Amino acid sequence: MLTTALRMLLGDPTKCLGLVFGVALSTLLVCQQVSIFFGLLGRASSVVNDVREADIWVMDPSVKTVDAPFPLRDTVLQRVRGVEGVEWAVPFFRANVQVRTREGTLENAILLGIDDASLVGVPDNFMLGSIDDLAMPDAIAMNPAGFRLLFPGEELDVGRTLELNDRRARIAAIVDASPAFSANLSIYTRYSLATAYTNNGRNQLSFVLAKSAEGADRQAVVESIGEETGLKVVTGEQFRMESIVYILKNTGIPVSFGTVVILGALIGVAIVGLTFNQFITENLRQYAALKAIGVRNGRLLVMTLFQALFVGTIGYGLGLFAASQFFNWPSKNVDALRGFYLLPEVAVGVAVLAVVIVFASTLISMRRVLVVDPATVFRG
């Protein structure tokens, strides 16, 4: 009887395509929006993610996100270093700056200053140049997306000079840093150079990055630093989550994306529900004939759910393929979309949503099949 159900469905290609299209559109919309949403949240904590060596972050108690630090006294660094259980501690600087090329291109950038001596805090995947090149005078490393923003259409290159807040800087390396939330251009340089570029007064230190000693209880070290300095101290993982929560609480992103996701699901239910309802209505006499022949309601339910499963699977597959292509091609070719991926968790979640959409739509329509009077087949 499942073959019969399938033949009934395929016998009406217009509605069959409508059902597949509804599920595919809904899948594409929800997959795309949820993936971009998670991609944006990932960007909110990208600076924390890229600091792999340190596991403890020290900052002013008022700081809620890595993108909005409040300056600390430089002496904090020594105090942190003096706490028992701290293996090492280095300064970390973050600020927004303006970058101008010789050609006159002006862009906002995130300037990240790392410890002059250890160069801790910079990602290790250099595409051109190396971490040692940052030791050179006026040396900076920038991300490839930022390079292409400043020099559109040109191959990645080192050696070019540009202005950072009216001071000279030289591109010494290209480093594949994670895309950031507040700007597409990320620049790494030595701490001393970074503070000179911004020259914001006496207190320049944004964060202290520390590493807990081997064998030490990291949470205990965190608490010790906090007690010793009176500052906010968190682990890298905690700071990553705090930065994400800050974005969730203080921007319209969750509401905006949530609305689109809900609308996507509703569009799916509407298209699939209405089309399936029309399909059922037009085939009601056939269902009545099957009931008259002796096909039980339970079997009709299975037949209808099988039809729903068929269109749901094909629609979901097409929608998922379209979503994957959306992220596949642009993420390789469009810097603004870099860092946005179709996560497996999103694909699974949307699969569950697709199942809910088709089965909810089916069950609503199915009621008409279950209550149809088989005696209607006797009416001319």
Add this chain to the structure above:
Amino acid sequence: MAVATKTQSPAETRLAVRCTGVEKSFGSGQTRVRVLRGTDFTAETGKMNFLVGPSGCGKTTLISVIGAILTSEAGDVDVLGQDLRRMSNGKLADFRLNNLGFIFQQFNLLPALSAEENASLPLVAQGVGTKKAERRARELLERLGLAGQTKQMPKQLSGGQQQRVAIARALVHEPSLLICDEPTASLDAASGHTVMELLRDVALEGDRSVIVVTHDNRIFEFADRISHMADGVIGRTDEPGDEGFGKDDA
């Protein structure tokens, strides 16, 4: 045209259907309509049992009750030795699937299925393998003169051919009782006559009983018994040799 009648001695005659005092109404309160008013009806095995009467007299309701599609409110409904009033909805569905065949005025073929697929539906619903079911359906369609049309879709067939597919569907699982509702109403006279001839030749095998509801007096000649219904009750039942047999009341 004279039609040969299958004869049985009174001792051989058995009842496939015995309805006694059947009551059925629709609606409630002031809109309640009593359709069957203590109806008594019998159908004999091995015979073409015609049920005739004017529109609205309750013929379709009565065959719906006999066909285990509607349940009566009162009276006894004994079909093939089973008391239908004691059966649950699920059992009634199983009873229909295993014991009854239906032919409808509008054919009610599934448009997405070919002739042999339509005809094999009851067997497939019984759980018989598709290939075996379609082979049996094909054999039956060939007997019904549709050897060249087994793969065709309903819309590619004429009305008479569609009704023959419906006959095959009604008989493919070899039911003991065949219920036909106005089987010739949607057909022209020639097609209707052909369909009735085939129905008589193919359907009346073994102890099968056939009930034909009709008010097409052109096919009365195929009847072995004619029950005349009016206002929810059977007025009289005629058999060949009775005065006025085969004559329309109207």
